[in-house]
Amino acid sequence: MDRNELARCLRDWRDRLSPASIGLPASSLRRAPGLRREEVAHLAGLSVDYLARLEQGRAGNPSPSVLEALARALRLTDDENTHLFHLAGHADPRISGMNRHMTPGVHRIIDRLADTPVIVLDEAWQLVAANPPATALLGDMLGEPARQRNLLWRHFTGMPSRVVATPEEDAAFERAAVADLRAAAGRHPDDGPLQALITDLRKVSPRFDQRWQSAAVARHMATRKTILHPQVGPMTLDCDVLTAEGSDLRVVVYTAEPGSSDARTLALLNTIGTQTFTTPTSWAQPFTDDAAP
Incomplete structure (x- = not known):
């Protein structure tokens, strides 16, 4: 050093x-x-x-x-x-291992989406960053331990979530997400955090282990989610997954059909949600395990 x-x-x-x-x-x-x-x-x-x-x-x-x-x-x-x-x-x-570096170009692109909820995930579904509208929409996970910032860990271990779904929708999501994770494991066989996540999920979640054994492989690209917000109520949003070229990161953008009631609810959330941030921030807050060595 x-x-x-x-x-x-x-x-x-x-x-x-x-x-x-x-x-x-x-x-x-x-x-x-x-x-x-x-x-x-x-x-x-x-x-x-x-x-x-x-x-x-x-x-x-x-x-x-x-x-x-x-x-x-x-x-x-x-x-x-x-x-x-x-x-x-x-x-x-x-x-x-996996390339989790956010380039200046990705920063600049998302700077233009200041009114749209955006999160950044790596291919292990680990939350890398979230802009203020996304934090207002999904909740603030900045203070969570690293493992609890993984979206699949949160789902398969039953952690609280604002996403609401029918059993059929849950099953469809799980099939697609586990197939996506298996594809990532094939691309990154030497990535320590990814392999540790899979090992731990198979131990703690029989449901994950069962789906993992199906050997399905696919890439998760888009879905629709209904989110029940404690202040503004429910909204159904499109979740489009964009690939950050030159890295192994994905930019997930949450949008509603223009003119719809969901769009109005999302606009209301953006108005009241951003007012709760008292410290000036950039477009996104990074997530890290360490506050000291």
């Missing part, structure tokens, strides 16, 4: 980001054009003290999940992301 070079790069990458690039208002009170340390720490889900120690070359080896969160918050390119992992003494996870 090259602590001094890592510290220098983190400071330089933070200084080059303007407040406007992450949705913050410009202010004449800023001493420098870049982001404040507190803002990057918030975006990465880290403590300010830990980020300060990293930027001063005083912290121990940051974990891969911390590095992934920093790469997303700082909007690093692929080459910069590889360099970040190298400086921290880790192999680039894209070489042996």
Whole structure:
């Protein structure tokens, strides 16, 4: 680990980001054009003290999940992301496992969807990021442990959900989701988090294990879901899955038919939901396991 070079790069990458690039208002009170340390720490889900120690070359080896969160918050390119992992003494996870890096291009695309609920998943159905409308729609999972931010783990272990479905709809979703996960396992046989998820799900959920043994393989692309929101009531939305080229991430966009009652309910939620956010944020909040080493 090259602590001094890592510290220098983190400071330089933070200084080059303007407040406007992450949705913050410009202010004449800023001493420098870049982001404040507190803002990057918030975006990465880290403590300010830990980020300060990293930027001063005083912290121990940051974990891969911390590095992934920093790469997303700082909007690093692929080459910069590889360099970040190298400086921290880790192999680039894209070489042996799933590529979970969010490129600046993906950030910019989703910046344009500020009024639309959007989440980002990896191919293991792990929640990587969610914008404020998605948090208002689905609930805030920022404080959840890593495993509980996996959508399939939540479903097959019976965790609370705002999605409502008939038994037939549940069964159809499970068949499609497990087939999709099996296809991902075939593409990424050496991805540790993915293989651990499958092993643990087979242990705790007989229903998952039964579906896993069916050996179906498919790619999950789109569906419709009815979501019962505690404030605005039910709405049925289209969930379209877009592939982020150059990575193993999926962008899931929730929309309603224009002019429908569902569209009006979603618009109402966007109005009241965003008012609950008291801290300025960018288009999305990253999800990470670590607040400190």
